[in-house]
Amino acid sequence: MTPETILFVDDEDHLRMAAEQSLHLADLTVACFPEATQALARVARDFPGILVTDIRMPGVDGLELMARALEIDPEFPVILVTGHGDVELAVQSMRDGAYDFIEKPYEPSRLVSTVLRALDKRRLTLENRALRRKVGGRDVIEARLTGRSTVMVKLREQVRAIAATDADVLIQGATGTGKEVTARALHRASPRADKPFVHINCAALPADLIESELFGHEAGAFPGALRARFGKFEHARGGTVFLDEIECMSQPVQAKLLHAIQNRSVTRLGSNDPITLDVRFIAASKQDLEQASARGEFRPDLLYRLNVVTIRLPDLEERREDIPRLFTHLVGEAAARYKRPTPDIPGAILTAVSARAWPGNVRELRNAADRFALGLDLDIGAPAALGVTNLTLAEQVADHEKSLISAALTAHGGSLKDTYEALGLSRKALYEKMQKHGLSRGAFTDTE
Template sequence: MRGRIAFIDDEAALCAAAADWLEASGFQVRVFTDPALALAQVQPGDCDCVVTDLRMPGLSGQQVLDGFREADPDLPVILLSGHADVPVAVAAMRTGAHDFLEKPYRAEHLVEVLDRAVDLRRMRRQARTRKASPLSAGRLEVRLPGDSAAMRHLRAMVQHLADLPVDLALVGEAGSGRHDVARCLHDLGRRARRPFVTLHCAGLGDAALEAELFGHERGYLAGVSGARTGRLEQAQGGTLFVSDLQDMPLAAQSRLMRVLQAGAVERIGAQTARPLDLRLIAAVTADTAALVAQGRLRADLAHRLSPAALQIPPLRDRAGDIALLFTDMAGAASARLGLPMPDLRPADLDRLAARDWPGNLAELRASAERAVLALPTTPVRSDPAQSLPDRMAMIEAQIIADALTTAQGSSARAADALGIPRRTLNEKIARYGLRAD
C-alpha cells in the first residue's frame, strides 16, 4: 500500500474522481464532503496524509488544518486552493500545512506530492520509536568513540550545541567523521523527530547543484518531467547537512544565505516562496576565515556559521584512539561479512597508531575491512626471476584483492566490476587463497 489518505472536499464529484485515481495508484483513500465529519472520524494514527479544500461551507481548510495539527502535529496536511486563494494557502503553510496545490491540479502532480508527504510521515513515525532523548551521554560515546582529549572535548561541545537554535560549521578533513558529528547534533536536539537531509556539493555542476538544493518547477531541466522538491524543502523542520560547502558556487551560496535570512525558499522557475524552518550544518575542510580569504566562501555565510564552529580532529591527532577504533571497525566488518575476527596483536596495533592516516576514519575503516578479508595490506610485487605466467598470476591476484576490498567482500559486486562471471571469480579467489570460503 502506497499510503492512507483522507480526502476532504465539499464537491462530491471531485472526491469521487480523486478517490478513483489515487486508489488506482495504490493509495487507500477515505473521502469526506463534510469537514467536521472528517475531523470526528479520521484517527491521526490511522492516516498518512490529509488533503483538504481550503474553501468549504461549515469549516474552512485552515480550521481542518488546525484541528489535525492539534491532534497530531506530525500528520501532513495538503491544501487545495483556487487561484485567488494562493496567498491564503501560502500563509497556511506558515502555520503547519505540508504543501498546497492550486486548482485545477494534475492528478500526477497530486500523486507526487502525496508520495513525499507519506515518506515524511513514515520518517517521523520511525523517529518517534526512538527514546525521547535519542542519545544519552553513554550512547554518544558509542557514536563518537575515543578517549583522547580532543574527542572528549568534541562530545562535550556536541551536547552543548545540539539543542541550541544556531546554524554551525564543522571544520575538518575529509573522512574525519563530520557526517557522524552532524547526525549526533541532529539526534540530540529538538529537531530529532524531523528529517535529516544531506547534500554533497563536490562533483555537482552549478545547475545540477542549484536544482538539488532549491528544487525546480516543471520543465526547468531537460529530460526531467515534473517539479522537484529541493533538499531545503525536504529538510523542513529538521536539519540540512551540506558537505564541502566551500565547493558550492558563490552564486548558490548567496541564494542560500537569502533563504536562511528570509525563512522561505523559492523553487527555480517558481513565482511563490514556500516557508522554511530548518537548521543548517555545513562541513568545510578549512577554517571559514581562510576560505573567505581564498574566495571559496561568502563572508556573510561564514559569519553566520562561524560563531558555533566545531573543529573535528584528524585521526593523526588521535593516536591513542586508533587501536580502539580499529578493533571496533574490524568487529563490525566481521559481523557484517560473516568472517572471523582477525588476530590483532599489540605490535600490529602499535604500527597502526604510528601511521598518519591521511584518509582519516574512512582509510582506517578500509584497512580494518581488509584485515577481516585477510587480504594483503601492501601491493604484491612480482619477482623478475619468476616465469611470466607466475608473475601474471600475482598481478591478477592483486587486482582481484583490490576489487574485493572495493566491493566490501562481495564476490558478486567484485565480479560485476571486473566483468567476469561470479563462478570464475570464486574459482580464482580459491586458487589464490584470497579468502577462506
Template structure:
C-alpha cells in the same frame, strides 16, 4: 517545529538620540525588541532592573563611558553579550573592550548588514551559553554519539561541545580534514537536538554542478528546464522542521552562496523557475575540509555567508593527533567487517597494532577503516597481522619477504579490558567519569568491571 520563544530584547546604549532612534527602527525591522539608554550609567541601571538578550553600546558617552559600563555589566551578569560601537579613531579602545569581555565591536558609520550578522551571532552564542548552564556532567552519559568512537582528550572535548550546542538552534560549521568524521558530528548534533524527531537531510555540495545543486536544494517547477516534467521539492523543503547538513560547502559557487545566505537570513526559498516564496524551518549545519577564512581572503567564499555559518565552529581533530583512539577504532572496524564478510577474527596482533599506531593516516578514520576491511578480507589465520595490512602501512623490516615472528595475539576482549583499565586509572576509579569518557551507561560499565575482575 520549535516551540514559541520570548521575543529577543536588545538594549541600545548611545548618547546620540537620533542614532538611537535609527537603531531602534532597524532592529524592529529585523524582529527584535529594543530598550534605550542615553549613557553607561543608565545602561547599568537598566540591566539591574530587567533581562536583556544582548547590548549594543557606544564607547564615548558623557556621564559614564562604554568601557566603565561594560565592566559593571560584566560584574552583574557576564552572560549578556555586549557589542561595542566605536568610531574609526577609537579602534584601540574597541580592542580593549574585547579584552574586557565584549563579544565584538563595530565601527561607525555602521554597516547594517554587518550589524545584523554580529548581533545574530552574539545571540546564538548566548543561547549556547544558556544551554551550557542548564546541563550537568551526569547527563553526558545520555549523549547519542551517533557512532563517534574516541576517548582521547580532543574527542572528549568535541563530544562535550556537541552536548552543549546540540539543544540550541545555533548554526554550526564543522571543520576538519577529509575522513575525520564530520558527517558523524552533524548526525550527533541532530540526534541530540529538539529536532531529533524531524528529518535529517544530507547534501554533498561538491557532488553536483551548480544548476543541479540549485534544483537539489530548492526544488523546481514543472517546465523550469529541459527534463523538468513535474514539480519537485528540494532538500530544504524536505528538511522542514529538522536539520540539513551541507557538506563541502566551500565548493559552492558565488551565485549559490548568495542563495544560501538568503535562506539563512530570511528562512525562505524559491523553487527554480518559480515565483512563490516558501518559508522553511530548518537548522543548518555545514562542513568543509578547507579553511574557510582563507577562502574568504582569496575572494572564493562570501564573507557575509561565512559569518552566518561561523556561529559555532567545531574542529574535528585528525587521527594523527589522537593515536590513543586507534586501538578502539581498529577493534570496532575488525568486528564490523568480520561480521559483514562472515570471517572469524580473534583479534589484532601486537605487531599489527603497532603498525596501525605508527602510521600518520593522511586519510584519517576513513583510511583506517579501509585498511582494516582489506586486512579482514585477506587475513589467513585467526588474527589480523602485519601481512594482512596494506603495503603503505608496512614498516621497514616488516615486509612480506621477511621471516615473520610469532607475536603474542591480543584479542578484542583483551583490548577492551586494556582500555577500560586505563580509563579507570586516569579517572582515579571514578565510575561516573569512566562511563562518560567511554560513552557507555553506568550499568554496562559495572557489568564489564565484573567481567574482567577490575
C-alpha cells in the same frame, strides 16, 4: 514515538500502489518513494523501520541505495526486489549485507511475511543498542564520536552542548576526520532526530541543476520540467540540512544560500511565492573558510551566517592514543557489515596500527579495519616518522610510548598483568607510565 515504517522504493507507480495496499492491509506503516535518494534521507542509525527496494531503477539503483544505507547503519535490514534475471545478483547482495530478496512477481503474503521478519530483527537490534547505551552509560553522541583522548572528550562536550539548540554549525576538518559522522551525531541528539537528515554533497551537484536540486522548481520552469518538484531544502522540513564540501559551491549559489539561511525560506524556480523553511543548517569544509574568504573564494557574509558555532575536528595524529580502541571498534563494525565473525586482533597488529601514520585519518583506518575483518593482508606500512611535527623529540617519543601502551591495554582488555608481561615491564613501571600519560585501566575494560 516514531512508528515502525517500511520504506518502499520502486520507480513503477503500479508496483508502489500494490505494495502500499498489501502492507496497509497488514496494519503496517509504509512510505513509498519513486526514487532512491528520497528514501535514503529517512535512513538513520536509530530509524525504527526497514527498506524494501527494487534493484533496477534509473539514477541511483537498489544496490547503490543498499550500500549507502548500510554505510549509515551496517545492521539496517534491506530487502531487494528482483526480476527473474537478477536472482544471482541478489544472492551476491545478501553476502554484501542484504537481509533478504523477493523475486518478481511475488504474492502479497510473501512480501508481508518477509517484511515482518525484517521488522522483528530491526526491533531486536534497536532494543539491544538501547540496552547497551543504558548499561554502558553511552549516549548517541559517544556512540558515534568514539575515543577517550582529551580532544575527543572536548569534542563530545561541545557537540552535546549545542545539539539541543537550533544554532547553525560549521564543521571544519581534514578529509576523513568524520565531518558527516559529527553532523549526524548533532542531528540524532537534537529535537529534530525523528525528522529528515538531508545530506547534500555540494561538490557532486551538477552546476546546471544545483538551483533546481536545492530550491525546487515549478512545472515549466525550464525545458524538461514537466511537473513541480520539491528541492532538497523543502524535503528536509523539520529536520537538518547537511551541506558537505560547501567550499565547492559557486559564488552565485552562495548568494542564494545566504538568502535562504537569513530568511529561512526558498522560492522555487519559476515561482514568486516564498516557502518557509523549518530546518537547521550544518555545513562542512575541509578548507579553512576564513582563509578562503580572505582570498575572495567564499562569501564572508555567508561564513558569518554559517559559523554561529564552529567545530574543528582533530586529525587522527592528534589523538593517537585512540587508534587501537578505534581500530577494534571499526573491525567489529566491518565484521557485522560483512556478516563475518569478529576476528581476534593480535597485540602486534594493534601496536603496528598505533605506530604508523594515517594521513587519510579515520576513513583510511576504516579501510584497514575492513581488510582485516575480511581476512586480507593488512599492509600497515611504515611507522609514523619522528621529527615531522612541532613537538620536541622527547614529546614525540612520549606520544609514541603512550600509543604503544594504549595498544597493549586494548589488546589485553585492560588486564595489567598481561599488558606489562607483553611489554616486558614490571607492574610498577607500567603503573608509573600509565600515570605519566594519563591512562586509566577502566578505559580499556569495556571495548566500544
